Amino acid sequence: MKAAVLHEAGGIPRYEDFPDPVAGDGEVIIDVKAVAVENVDRAIAAGTHYASEKYTGRFPAIPAFDGIGALPDGTLVGFGNIRLPYGALAEKTVVPQGSYMPIPDGIDPAVVSVMASAVTAMSMKTAAGFVPGETVLVQGATGVAGRLAVKVARLLGAGRIVATGRDDDQLREVQAIGADTVINTAVSDEALAQAYLDAKGDGYDVVVDYLWGRPSEILLRALVPRSFAFGKPTRVVQIGESADTEIALAGSSLRTSGVEIYGAAKGLDPQTMDEAYQQIVTWKRSGELTFDVEKVPLSDIETAWQRTDLKGRRLVVMP
Template sequence: MKAAVVHEVGGVPRYEDFPDPVPREGEVVVRVRAVAVENVDRAIVAGQHYAAARYLTELPMIPTFDGVGELADGTLVTFGDLRPPYGALAELCAVDARLTRPIPAGIDPAVLSALSSAVTAMSIRTAGELDRGQTVLVQGGTGVAGRLSIKIARLLGAGRIVATGRDDDQLRELRELGADTVINTAVPDDDLLRAYRGALGDGYHVIADYLWGRPTGLLLRALIPETFALGQRTRLIQIGELAGAEVALPAASLRTSGLQIVGAATGFDADTFAAVYEQVLSWIRAGELTIELETVPLRDIEAAWCRTDLRGRRLVVTP
């Protein structure tokens, strides 16, 4: 079969021949139809993700671990949890039959393959416990996940949405998606601190943080109240680390600001996941939520893997 094949840690996948997967007991072969490529996949191939070791035990390998495919009888299914060195960026995958699910009606397979960032953005409700009318800050709003967070915050009834990014053109696009206020983080520290304080209003109730690093360190400083009055609750949801793996956490920002820091997985269990998944699907079917895609054929993977011009569109590969 043809597949996207990586030969060394940090390498770029190439369109090459690879042995067909041989199904073990309990596995079925699917013909792959759509696979989303995300930053986590690139981080694994680069050996920079905490789960990388599991996927890089054998080289050459095929990246990415889930997608949408077709069974021998023509049923379209979602699949995941592949056995390395096999991954989803291939014509064929052998998958645990118990982990295949027929795809829900009325959803384009390519959109379905890219759903995970929308599910993660729902952490604004599951981990952030947003109430209608409250303020959401999307820290790192210009990527796929950030843009979905803005749209989903609006659908969840946020009263005010503040979004950050580092490019003025893209920040203008975020206003069109529903952000009321945008902040450019590519400014000197004091200016950024002032911008966070200036947009604070009656507080950031929920922060969806895709950046961490310097901008989030400054945001935490901006939350420190300037009087002895106790701050109201701010739930910061840690989701991504595009601006750095570590953050400076001033003691005062926790002591009196009402700040709570939680991970995106907080509050997610099987029941919550099912409810969130259904909610996202229902918004997509109704046309209330869209996920912008850049669809490319598998043979173009080498160039597509390195693209930096996607501006909020998810790369989806269709073998």
């Protein structure tokens, strides 16, 4: 079969022949239809992600750990839990029986492959307990996931949405899809800290953070109070690290500020996750939530993997 093959950590996957997977006991072969390529896939392939060892611990390896495909009987499913070295970026892959779920009828598999990002954006509710009327700050709103977070915040009934990015043109697009206030983070530290304070109104209730690094470091420092208080909660959900993998976090940023920090997986169990997914499907069917995808054939993986012109659109590989 043809596959996107990675020969070393940090390499570029190449379109090559690769032995067909053979199903062992309790396994099933998946005929892959659509695979969304996300930052996390690139980080795993680069060897910089904490799950890198699990998914690309030896080479050659096929990247991407989930996707949309067909079972041998033709049923379309979302699959995961792939068996090394068979990642999703191939004509076929192999997973344990049951490591898949039927996908919603009548939705393009390419779009279904992108829905996970919207489910992650739902962590503003599942992890941070967002309630309608609250103010949401989307750190990194010009990316695919960040734009979905702005849309999801609007659909969940946010009172006010503040969104950050580094490109004024893209920030205007983010305003067009629902942000009330935008902040360009490509300014001096002092100006950025002031911008966060100027835009905070009665306070940020929820921060969904796709950036980490410098902007989030400055944000958390800006929220330190100047005296003791019972701080109003600001619930920060860590999702991505487009800006950097780390921040310097002062104890004083937490002690009485009301800032709480946790990951997107907080509060998730299979039922909560399913409910979030069904909500996304409902919004997709009603047309309230839209997804921007850039479909490319598997044969283009080498160039597609390196594209930087997809602003706001998710790369979806169609084997």
